[in-house]
């Protein structure tokens with residue numbers, strides 16, 4: 081959008097005065113931020129209105145991405161960038177003596193998600209709009225986001241994230257689009273005399289679902305999609321039975337808290353209620369729009385909408401859509417089922433068995449009696465149809481209801497036309513192992529969609545310096561098409577370009593060093609290798625392997641302080657689920673290892689360890705650009721894709737990693753020698769599982785280095801470490817090291833040594849860094865969402 085600096089300054093000053101009855105001399109940052117957001121909103125409002133009009137008039141098919149989590153981070157700069165106003169606004173504010181970056185600090189980091197899953201949903205939102213695809217989000221407007229993490233005495237402490245306290249300027253409450261969602265009570269079916277079974281209800285608990293719309297603005301185009309988030313409220317006319325405080329409390333609880341469990345299944349009733357709440361509300365709104373407003377033929381609804389089930393949390397989309405079609409819109413069962421399967425599609429995000437969602441039949445029956453009936457009927461009909469065709473064992477293994485439980489992945493696969501994994505390796509594992517029985521029955525439904533990242537946020541916003549250097553080198557086309565970065569390859573031997581890249585990295589390291597000093601009080605050497613592991617804390621991600629290697633480096637230096645080592649700064653950022661005891665113990669250990677090393681004068685600035693608290697999207701935007709090395713060291717087969725690996729690659733960071741998830745595709749794309757690969761392969765891991773012959777204790781006893789390090793966890797070497805040291809020691813030596821940390825240790829040490837060797841050759845390192853950037857194009861989520869659009873949703877981009 082064309083906006084002159086003059087116009088902006090005028091609009092901004094006016095808004096500040098009209099909104100807060102103040103002026104520039106007296107306004108605080110909160111007021112400046114609110115006034116600025118309000119001006120920006122004014123700029124995009126018309127584009128939003130006309131794009132909605134365009135969508136309605138053309139009647140084009142739209143996709144709806146149902147996700148129980150989104151992790152957008154801050155929106156101010158991203159909106160400005162996408163509107164093409166970042167520079168104008170920055171300069172306009174400068175004229176007033178205001179720093180845009182200072183204003184941006186006021187915005188809370190919107191964290192209504194845990195980690196990769198929610199961040200992927202938000203990257204998709206940006207990419208859908210930026211590629212002109214009509215694709216919208218549907219989720220929950222949690223009153224409290226993911227907890228804020230404090231580190232106290234080395235321990236994680238969780239504080240509430242009350243992110244809405246100062247309001248949210250980007251959202252629009254649409255009270256007129258509210259719908260009702262019902263729970264519990266009784267339901268029975270009665271024949272209406274024409275052979276139709278009509279449900280009748282009694283004593284249902286009603287909840288009002290109110291949508292809040294947040295615009296998802298495309299990058300320099302005219303597309304504005306919608307992220308719809310639902311808030312639960314008490315309906316106006318309440319049955320006397322429910323006029324009590326307990327009901328009021330429960331109703332508001334429904335959209336109060338995000339479950340802080342990244343991948344563990346949490347069986348509480350409230351979670352099931354949340355899942356049905358946003359699924360039912362979202363589908364009702366969609367159907368109202370198409371049937372009520374647009375007057376489309378309900379029997380052809382699959383021509384107009386696609387609904388995506390992001391992991392199994394929205395799996396109730398399948399029976400709820402059936403309920404709406406059959407009960408509310410009078411579509412016959414068979415037609416409704418065909419339609420549902422055509423509309424729905426599903427992404428699997430993990431094979432960790434503790435993350436596979438199952439709900440007790442009894443619970444579903446009580447909370448969602450009609451949905452329960454429909455699930456039973458889906459299961460019954462399918463079983464009757466398939467038994468004669470494919471035999472008892474395949475049918476049994478793939479049933480939705482088994483052993484008194486409802487299997488949400490099974491429901492999602494059976495009720496949709498597409499099941500995808502999120503990286504090649506992961507999708508192959510689904511087909512060959514984890515979902516093999518389903519693959520035998522529905523081979524055509526399985527496909528891969530390797531994850532991606534919204535490159536605009538992760539380089540144009542997070543790393544303006546690097547972005548500028550790339551512009552100088554190859555022009556600006558890469559800002560619209562990340563594949564264009566391949567032009568950088570022509571500069572692989574150009575000393576000037578390599579020097580500029582090094583300089584940019586160095587400046588980003590200085591910026592992070594300043595932040596570390598401010599937050600942690602630790603002074604780090606900007607010439608050191610910045611070696612970063614940032615992601616949720618989980619045993620399978622193996623932060624422990626990193627920590628054990630740090631101990632090795634430390635003991636090497638203790639033994640020989642003159643050792644010729646490239647200085648290193650290890651940087652961690654990670655939240656642990658509050659109920660995940662083991663993960664929290666690892667945080668404690670890392671912090672105590674850090675205290676020991678950072679306070680030991682003998683290692684000086686050759687080794688520093690920094691744990692940055694409260695890892696979130698904004699912190700990621702500060703840390704990742706400054707990383708020389710990114711740690712992607714999960715046990716092969718456990719990390720479905722990973723996306724921070726892609727953010728690092730985009731920022732010229734070299735990866736040290738296992739052959740897991742998207743790492744494999746990253747290593748392949750970047751080319752040999754440009755990253756550091758180590759560890760067991762997926763096949764080797766599965767071979768151990770088959771033979772049951774892994775013995776961690778043997779490694780502990782036979783490898784003197786491992787022996788020394790592990791003993792340090794329990795012999796008092798690390799001051800202030802408590803039972804956590806023993807707990808971790810035991811997990812490795814007594815409970816046989818579930819994630820093969822000790823098995824991969826030696827090869828990891830080898831890869832780390834290779835890395836250090838390359839770092840001593842700055843030119844070679846810079847070349848490898850350049851090759852990572854040059855080959856990152858396919859990891860743009862623009863590519864990913866285009867594949868979803870073409871292969872799964874059948875939606876088309878708007879022509880500009």
Ligand SMILES: *Cc1c(COP(=O)(O)O)cnc(C)c1O
Nearest residue numbers: 195196615696697700722723724
């Ligand atoms: C990208 C991102 C993640 C996902 O990181 P992985 O290393 O892929 O698990 C998690 N949290 C935040 C804040 C992110 O930006």
